[in-house]
Amino acid sequence: MRKLPETISEEEVKQLIKATKKNKIKAAIILGFYQCMRVSEIINLKKSDIDMPRGFVHIKQAKGKKDRDIPLMPPTTFYLRFLPINMTRQGLHKAIKNLSKKIIKKEIHPHTLRHSGASFYLNEKRIDIRFIQDLLGHSRLSTTQIYTHVNPQQLKNAFQNAW
Numbered sequence: 001m002r003k004l005p006e007t008i009s010e011e012e013v014k015q016l017i018k019a020t021k022k023n024k025i026k027a028a029i030i031l032g033f034y035q036c037m038r039v040s041e042i043i044n045l046k047k048s049d050i051d052m053p054r055g056f057v058h059i060k061q062a063k064g065k066k067d068r069d070i071p072l073m074p075p076t077t078f079y080l081r082f083l084p085i086n087m088t089r090q091g092l093h094k095a096i097k098n099l100s101k102k103i104i105k106k107e108i109h110p111h112t113l114r115h116s117g118a119s120f121y122l123n124e125k126r127i128d129i130r131f132i133q134d135l136l137g138h139s140r141l142s143t144t145q146i147y148t149h150v151n152p153q154q155l156k157n158a159f160q161n162a163w
Contacts, residue, residue, distance in 0.1 A: 008108055013033045057070050
């Protein structure tokens with residue numbers, strides 16, 4: 001049986017954002033969670049990739065050399081002023097790992113934010129998994145299903161509410 005990816009809640013994300021004084025780290029956390037971006041996408045994002053009038057973020061040359069446009073989520077807009085992030089992959093990884101261990105007592109990584117955001121949209125916001133698939137840039141739905149998992153209590157509640 002495949003191990004489920006670790007996720008954190010939106011509340012834990014907010015704790016991380018509140019705890020750091022570094023705006024670039026705040027922006028990276030926001031982009032990872034609410035935009036479900038990969039670490040390479042976060043560190044390569046430029047202000048010119050943001051289309052505010054249309055409300056989209058243009059991701060260039062993502063995994064598989066694919067471009068995609070993703071909707072700009074409302075919690076993200078304020079933090080876009082801190083682009084570009086200007087950090088290495090390793091630097092961002094270390095900053096998020098150290099911050100999370102200190103603040104939420106969990107060792108998470110930038111990719112955890114992507115998993116967490118996808119699960120948040122599925123479970124809390126009730127977004128259809130097909131839309132989440134497009135947000136993540138996945139070709140196959142089966143890949144998206146790895147990213148999104150249902151909280152066991154929510155699963156129980158869903159079936160109890162069905163009766």
